[in-house]
Amino acid sequence: MTEKKAITETGWNFDNSYARLPKSVFTRQDPTPVRSPKLIILNDPLATSLGLNVEALQSNDGVAVLAGNQIPEGALPLAQAYAGHQFGHFTLLGDGRALLLGEQITPPGERFDIQLKGSGRTPYSRRGDGRAALGPMLREYIISEAMHALGIATTRSLAVVTSGETVIRETGQPGAILTRVAASHLRVGTFQYVSNWGTAQDLQALADYTLQRHFPEVDADENRYLFLLQEVIKRQAGLIAKWQLVGFIHGVMNTDNMALSGETIDYGPCAFMDAYDPATVFSSIDMHGRYAYGNQPPIAAWNLARFAETLLPLLHEGEEQAVELAEDAISDFTELYHRNWLAGMRGKLGIFNEEQEDESLIEGLLNMMQKYSADYTNTFRALTFDKPEDTVLFGATEFAQWHELWQARLARQQEPKASSHQLMRVSNPALIPRNHRVEDALEAAVKQGDYSVMERLLDVLSSPYEHSPEQADYSTLPALSTSPYRTFCGT
Numbered sequence: 001m002t003e004k005k006a007i008t009e010t011g012w013n014f015d016n017s018y019a020r021l022p023k024s025v026f027t028r029q030d031p032t033p034v035r036s037p038k039l040i041i042l043n044d045p046l047a048t049s050l051g052l053n054v055e056a057l058q059s060n061d062g063v064a065v066l067a068g069n070q071i072p073e074g075a076l077p078l079a080q081a082y083a084g085h086q087f088g089h090f091t092l093l094g095d096g097r098a099l100l101l102g103e104q105i106t107p108p109g110e111r112f113d114i115q116l117k118g119s120g121r122t123p124y125s126r127r128g129d130g131r132a133a134l135g136p137m138l139r140e141y142i143i144s145e146a147m148h149a150l151g152i153a154t155t156r157s158l159a160v161v162t163s164g165e166t167v168i169r170e171t172g173q174p175g176a177i178l179t180r181v182a183a184s185h186l187r188v189g190t191f192q193y194v195s196n197w198g199t200a201q202d203l204q205a206l207a208d209y210t211l212q213r214h215f216p217e218v219d220a221d222e223n224r225y226l227f228l229l230q231e232v233i234k235r236q237a238g239l240i241a242k243w244q245l246v247g248f249i250h251g252v253m254n255t256d257n258m259a260l261s262g263e264t265i266d267y268g269p270c271a272f273m274d275a276y277d278p279a280t281v282f283s284s285i286d287m288h289g290r291y292a293y294g295n296q297p298p299i300a301a302w303n304l305a306r307f308a309e310t311l312l313p314l315l316h317e318g319e320e321q322a323v324e325l326a327e328d329a330i331s332d333f334t335e336l337y338h339r340n341w342l343a344g345m346r347g348k349l350g351i352f353n354e355e356q357e358d359e360s361l362i363e364g365l366l367n368m369m370q371k372y373s374a375d376y377t378n379t380f381r382a383l384t385f386d387k388p389e390d391t392v393l394f395g396a397t398e399f400a401q402w403h404e405l406w407q408a409r410l411a412r413q414q415e416p417k418a419s420s421h422q423l424m425r426v427s428n429p430a431l432i433p434r435n436h437r438v439e440d441a442l443e444a445a446v447k448q449g450d451y452s453v454m455e456r457l458l459d460v461l462s463s464p465y466e467h468s469p470e471q472a473d474y475s476t477l478p479a480l481s482t483s484p485y486r487t488f489c490g491t
């Protein structure tokens with residue numbers, strides 16, 4: 001039963017449904033206090049939408065909560081247990097440096113996990129220090145908020161505070177704590193953990209909990225657990241298509257980094273693609289390109305198959321029938337993903353109706369983009385405004401031929417040109433968080449304590465479909481460099 005808890009002055013209004021799950025899926029753990037917390041950035045609109053008072057959050061007591069130095073009334077901090085396939089290898093993991101404070105119930109009654117990332121050691125820390133560095137936490141803040149503004153389901157960032165302590169990575173770095181907001185932190189890896197180390201009852205409790213939390217519309221008469229699998233697959237198909245459509249590369253699609261809610265989670269080594277190339281990889285540890293841009297859809301299907309395996313005992317009493325149900329559901333992913341991607345691509349080219357040849361028109365463009373190393377975002381933006389840029393692609397004869405085909409395609413639909421342009425404006429962002437811009441913002445913040453560069457970047461990224469003149473400055477490409485851009489697992 002949910003007991004009624006007091007709403008604090010700040011507006012914290014916690015419930016702790018996760019803590020009512022079987023004890024095997026978490027460990028109660030308080031954050032480790034830090035020396036001198038300082039608020040670096042607070043997401044005012046997000047705070048307000050959660051029912052939190054911005055001024056109270058900025059006060060010493062408010063910041064103490066965001067640093068893990070004070071536990072607000074009603075919170076019940078815990079570390080979640082999970083496992084995961086990391087680059088294909090199965091491992092026992094769990095929140096090694098994060099704690100769930102509880103679930104904030106917003107004024108309209110929605111439920112969001114409030115999690116501190118970098119809040120100290122937990123029983124799942126292994127050899128880690130339980131801490132996080134300022135640069136990677138600000139990076140998660142910037143990119144997750146940019147994803148949200150792009151209309152892509154994601155965990156959100158409420159605040160970053162520095163701890164006044166140094167964390168040792170390759171060099172000493174300012175320590176920081178990110179407050180993350182999520183529909184939940186249930187991962188494919190959570191089910192893998194329970195499937196391996198929990199009881200049959202634990203597994204059923206977790207599945208029922210996930211259904212209740214994310215898919216309450218489940219029909220009492222149907223196979224509930226098959227419904228769960230199918231809905232998770234649907235959400236992932238929609239999510240991965242959106243990543244592909246904006247050129248987002250997650251970088252570490254381990255099964256512990258796939259959220260069942262369908263939100264993007266864990267902004268470690270992620271980055272956006274500049275020149276179109278399906279083989280693009282940024283992460284320094286992704287040696288074989290397992291998580292390259294073009295591999296994201298099949299990897300998602302692979303992860304979902306691992307999820308389906310955990311559900312087998314719940315899908316059907318008979319093992320063979322259970323496997324058949326799971327296989328059917330998984331094989332739907334590719335088709336669902338493709339449908340979402342194609343619809344999105346039609347939008348990016350201003351196409352409203354469906355024609356057989358649309359796919360080859362799209363592939364034709366992408367192939368040329370790859371051949372001429374055309375920038376993914378800027379090419380679509382230039383097409384939106386029908387303003388070819390001074391690039392090799394736009395100067396190519398084959399592009400002129402393609403352009404004619406495309407114009408003929410647009411002329412065959414009922415909608416006027418202006419409607420196509422409008423559709424393209426809302427389908428093609430004016431800008432994405434360009435890697436060099438993000439780096440500039442982080443460098444100013446971490447090295448000089450100057451947060452203004454980041455604040456301006458966050459501001460332009462908050463309305464990516466506005467196509468305002470100020471945004472033009474943020475869509476320029478990085479200066480040509482001899483070494484490719486590299487990202488590191490954000491620790």
Ligand SMILES: Nc1ncnc2c1ncn2[C@@H]1O[C@H](COP(=O)(O)OP(=O)(O)OP(=O)(O)O)[C@@H](O)[C@H]1O
Nearest residue numbers: 093094095096097125128129130131266268489491
């Ligand atoms: N500094 C650290 N101390 C202890 N554990 C850590 C540390 N850094 C990462 N881990 C743990 O290593 C595992 C893999 O890390 P990964 O980079 O996927 O996650 P993360 O960025 O910490 O968290 P999340 O997936 O919640 O965003 C996780 O179990 C994580 O908790």
Ligand SMILES: [Mg+2]
Nearest residue numbers: 256257265266
């Ligand atoms: Mg992770």
